[in-house]
Amino acid sequence: MRPANEAAVRADGLAAGYGGEAVLHDVSFAVEPGRSACVLGPNGGGKTTLFRVLLGELRPAAGRFRVAGRPAYVAQTERTRLDFPITALDVALMGALAGGRWWLPPRRDERAGAREALERVGLGDEAGVRFGELSGGQRQRALLARALVQDARVLLLDEPLSGVDPASAALIGDVFEELRAGGGTLLVSSHDVESARGFDLVLCLNRRQLAFGPPAEVLDRATLQATYGREMIVLEDAGPARAVTVQHHEHAHGEHDEA
Amino acid sequence: MTVEPLDFLVDPLRSGIDRRALLELALVGAFCGALGFWVVTERLAYAAESLSHGLLPGLVIAALAGASLLLGAVGGALVAAALLALAARDERIGPDTGTAVAVTGLVGLGALLALEPEAPQRLDELLFGDPLGVSDGDLLAAAALLVAGGGALAALHRPLCAVAFDPTGAAAAGVRPTLVRIALLVLLAAAIAVAARGLGALLVLAVLVAPPVAVGRGARTPAGAMFAGGAVAVLAGVVGIEVSFHAGTAAGASVALALCLAAALGAALPIRIRAAADGARRASPGRRGTA
Numbered sequence: 001m002r003p004a005n006e007a008a009v010r011a012d013g014l015a016a017g018y019g020g021e022a023v024l025h026d027v028s029f030a031v032e033p034g035r036s037a038c039v040l041g042p043n044g045g046g047k048t049t050l051f052r053v054l055l056g057e058l059r060p061a062a063g064r065f066r067v068a069g070r071p072a073y074v075a076q077t078e079r080t081r082l083d084f085p086i087t088a089l090d091v092a093l094m095g096a097l098a099g100g101r102w103w104l105p106p107r108r109d110e111r112a113g114a115r116e117a118l119e120r121v122g123l124g125d126e127a128g129v130r131f132g133e134l135s136g137g138q139r140q141r142a143l144l145a146r147a148l149v150q151d152a153r154v155l156l157l158d159e160p161l162s163g164v165d166p167a168s169a170a171l172i173g174d175v176f177e178e179l180r181a182g183g184g185t186l187l188v189s190s191h192d193v194e195s196a197r198g199f200d201l202v203l204c205l206n207r208r209q210l211a212f213g214p215p216a217e218v219l220d221r222a223t224l225q226a227t228y229g230r231e232m233i234v235l236e237d238a239g240p241a242r243a244v245t246v247q248h249h250e251h252a253h254g255e256h257d258e259a
Numbered sequence: 260m261t262v263e264p265l266d267f268l269v270d271p272l273r274s275g276i277d278r279r280a281l282l283e284l285a286l287v288g289a290f291c292g293a294l295g296f297w298v299v300t301e302r303l304a305y306a307a308e309s310l311s312h313g314l315l316p317g318l319v320i321a322a323l324a325g326a327s328l329l330l331g332a333v334g335g336a337l338v339a340a341a342l343l344a345l346a347a348r349d350e351r352i353g354p355d356t357g358t359a360v361a362v363t364g365l366v367g368l369g370a371l372l373a374l375e376p377e378a379p380q381r382l383d384e385l386l387f388g389d390p391l392g393v394s395d396g397d398l399l400a401a402a403a404l405l406v407a408g409g410g411a412l413a414a415l416h417r418p419l420c421a422v423a424f425d426p427t428g429a430a431a432a433g434v435r436p437t438l439v440r441i442a443l444l445v446l447l448a449a450a451i452a453v454a455a456r457g458l459g460a461l462l463v464l465a466v467l468v469a470p471p472v473a474v475g476r477g478a479r480t481p482a483g484a485m486f487a488g489g490a491v492a493v494l495a496g497v498v499g500i501e502v503s504f505h506a507g508t509a510a511g512a513s514v515a516l517a518l519c520l521a522a523a524l525g526a527a528l529p530i531r532i533r534a535a536a537d538g539a540r541r542a543s544p545g546r547r548g549t550a
Contacts, residue, residue, distance in 0.1 A: 073431035097432040103414040
């Protein structure tokens with residue numbers, strides 16, 4: 001038996017890269033079950049690399065990590081195939097592959113579970129709509145439904161709120177709360193400083209770990225400046241460190257993340 | 260003298276040779292047309308072309324050893340598939356370059372062996388094919404390909420969809436994308452090896468790539484796209500044999516041209532249909548969100 005307070009996700013001195021030099025190093029943190037952590041950092045800071053290591057897709061160059069069970073993953077929607085002819089229900093049903101039996105069509109209860117997951121993310125009426133025809137926020141919610149069907153204890157979400165409409169963001173936030181209350185562990189990457197304040201823990205990354213802890217302790221001016229460098233403007237007159245980060249995105253959404 | 264339209268169409272069936280060619284093309288076309296959806300979706304058209312060249316050493320070794328050429332083709336294609344899958348995995352040089360290096364090595368090896376004094380004379384038959392010359396063994400192999408390959412595609416359907424849609428998310432759900440892609444390459448190798456006996460390496464590519472292009476984005480589901488692709492390939496096979504029978508043209512080339520014509524029609528037609536559909540969608544506010 002594991003002790004109840006054992007970390008659901010733990011990393012010790014983790015480093016990772018692609019072939020040559022490590023793009024991320026000195027990462028050590030632990031997140032207990034039922035807690036949420038925001039992985040904060042600029043684009044190219046190593047957030048996705050960390051997730052690829054935790055998913056087992058990328059072998060760490062150094063250090064160790066442990067994830068309780070197989071984590072579910074919610075990709076950035078632009079990393080999915082929009083021209084692939086499948087519906088929102090088909091996407092949610094992909095989570096059922098975690099139950100094995102991949103060679104058989106989904107069972108009736110798996111279909112019911114996928115519909116229920118779509119209802120939870122507010123896509124009950126869109127089950128039969130092609131994924132590529134959904135809005136950005138709806139696509140993100142369909143991917144979240146797939147993670148719900150997978151029923152994993154650890155969820156890794158890559159920028160789930162980037163470029164999402166406010167209604168979708170609120171729905172996604174509600175699901176996060178439900179998952180946390182149910183003992184789930186969430187790792188959510190973001191480049192938005194203000195969104196990080198709503199999490200139990202914040203992990204600041206910019207090619208290495210700069211800070212890890214509760215947002216009130218971590219989100220100070222020095223850490224944010226170390227994390228974002230010249231991409232950040234600190235608003236001097238505000239109480240706790242408040243910041244505006246300037247991101248260099250190709251797409252229109254999330255061009256400026258305002259504090 | 261008048262020619263009944265039905266007689267005109269049925270005439271090739273009265274010839275045993277053409278009947279066998281039609282059966283071979285129907286069996287091979289039904290499977291390859293369906294498999295083609297995944298070949299195009301996973302951007303494996305280049306790999307398919309490489310495989311058809313890469314099985315050369317297997318063919319030549321079988322011919323030199325006096326073994327079954329079909330067996331040689333299958334063995335050569337499987338070895339080539341494994342090598343290409345390994346070469347394409349190297350992220351530093353990219354899949355195209357890795358494939359190019361691997362296939363050049365295989366062709367070089369095949370050429371080296373083919374230049375032996377006792378080199379097989381039937382080699383050009385295998386490279387260019389002749390659907391009118393298929394044997395009972397070829398027909399049996401094509402039937403086995405359709406049954407076993409079709410079963411494999413059905414069993415792999417969910418992992419194939421998950422990997423094509425989002426490989427990282429599929430891996431998180433327990434699917435092994437590398438294994439799924441290797442399975443797809445093995446099916447591709449089997450299809451090329453079997454089809455190459457009757458159709459030749461060049462025509463094989465047409466029967467794999469032209470049907471999904473003809474179907475385009477017209478299908479609502481992956482399964483629908485696969486069935487439509489299989490149907491297009493069978494139909495093009497029939498049209499090709501009819502043309503070959505009545506016009507006296509080379510059967511393999513006629514089928515290839517019929518396939519490419521179907522692809523050209525499919526690629527050209529949906530432009531208008533898609534534009535009309537987009538227009539209709541814009542006209543009604545519908546369910547599209549704002550984000």
